[in-house]
Amino acid sequence: MNLFIIFISAAVVNNFVLAYFLGICPFVGVSNKTSSAVSMGMATTFVLVVTAIVSYFIYAFILVPFHLEFLQIPSFILVIASLVQFVEMVIKKVSQPLYRALGIYLPLITTNCAILGLALFISMREYNLLESVVFGFGAGVGFTLALSLMAGIREELELADVPKGFQGAPITLIVAGILAMAFMGFAGII
Amino acid sequence: MKKQVSLTKEFVKGIWEINPTFKQLLGFCPTLAVTVSAMNGIAMALATTFVLIFSSLIISIVRKLIPDQVRIATYIVIIASFVTIVDLVMKAKFPELSKSLGPFIPLIVVNCVILGRAEAFASKNNPLRSFLDALGNGLGILLVLTVLGGIREILGSRMIFGVTILPQAFEPWIIMILPAGAFITLGLLLGFSNTYTERKKRLEREELLQKYRPAKSVNEIKEGGAA
Secondary structure, three states: OHHHHHHHHHHHHOOOOOOOOOOHHHHHHOOOOHHHHHHHHHHHHHHHHHHHHHHHHHHHHHHOOOOOHHHHHHHHHHHHHHHHHHHHHHHHHHOHHHHHHHOOHHHHHHHOHHHHHHHHHHHHHOOOHHHHHHHHHHHHHHHHHHHHHHHHHHHHHOOOOOOHHHOOHHHHHHHHHHHHHHHHHHHHOO | OHHHOOHHHHHHOOOOOOOOOOOOOOOHHHHHHHOOOHHHHHHHHHHHHHHHHHHHHHHHHOOOOOOHHHHHHHHHHHHHHHHHHHHHHHHHHOHHHHHHHHHHOHHHHHOHHHHHHHHHHHOOOOHHHHHHHHHHHHHHHHHHHHHHHHHHHHHHHOEEOOEEOOOOOOOOOHHHHOHHHHHHHHHHHHHHHHHHHHHHHHHHHHHHHHHHOOOOOHHHHHHHHHO
């Protein structure tokens, strides 16, 4: 039950994008087309889950036993950077079509603050391994959900008559605000 | 051509001309998340500026020693070290502020403004210029975060810097201190800033057109202006 609450909380109630403001850059940058939004979301979900596992082990078995908690920022960011590189290499080797579909988005995941945010949340809230994985997966689902919703809306916005100065990022942010308001409705679930 | 840019210009451009938030559209995450109050905004901006200045300075000093292939990783390690310093100092000296900013101090590491300035400016320019550029960009961030935090704090809780300034009769707009308010306020600010820039550009273009192309007839000016 507890796991279920963690999942729902990360996916919709405390959505990473719309409530914690993590991962706004890809949210504004990649949400032009639904198809690329979904691939970006899936790639990010994958990296989030792997990061959750790896950062849990690093924190619990290296940083805490040796009293090195103050090194968590550099160690997490280095792990994430090498992880993304590694994932990129594996995907390239295993599945060429998937690699081509994800393209430039894979390396960009390193600078997505949702990933580092996740690692920091896990160490801050002292989740165990299973909770970390569920939390990472929930966050990924929430990110994909927000990104694809936004992409759907932006495809419709193409046809709307937006004032010139408000085209692009400004209108996206305002729409995101309205989406965030809608997501507040989920707060009653837990 | 780069050398001809004056030092003052290098400093001033970051505040408005290439303002990190309004013009480069970078670093939205902390901008939106911490601006519940003007004070939080200022604290975040100062922390970011500190990291920005020192990482730019160091990167600019060692820029010729770093092999090209590993430069991004090197930048991130340098940035992460300064972020750790800020994080620890804030935890020790301002525990409350550090708590209210939450994970966003450590998240300065992945703030794209810092990596962006490192890659676009500090890796190509000398330390003095990089320092001025970082200072200017930092002030640009400070400007945006203070304005955004101020607007949200005034409308959301009737106060600014903890002083009540709006009368009791004004019902606080709770939405402003919720996430939705952050998105909408920044969206509007960005939109107005874009509209202003567009308008200024259009006026300048029309002025140039009139100045350099002697008018043959009134119609031609109208056509030129409309194009």
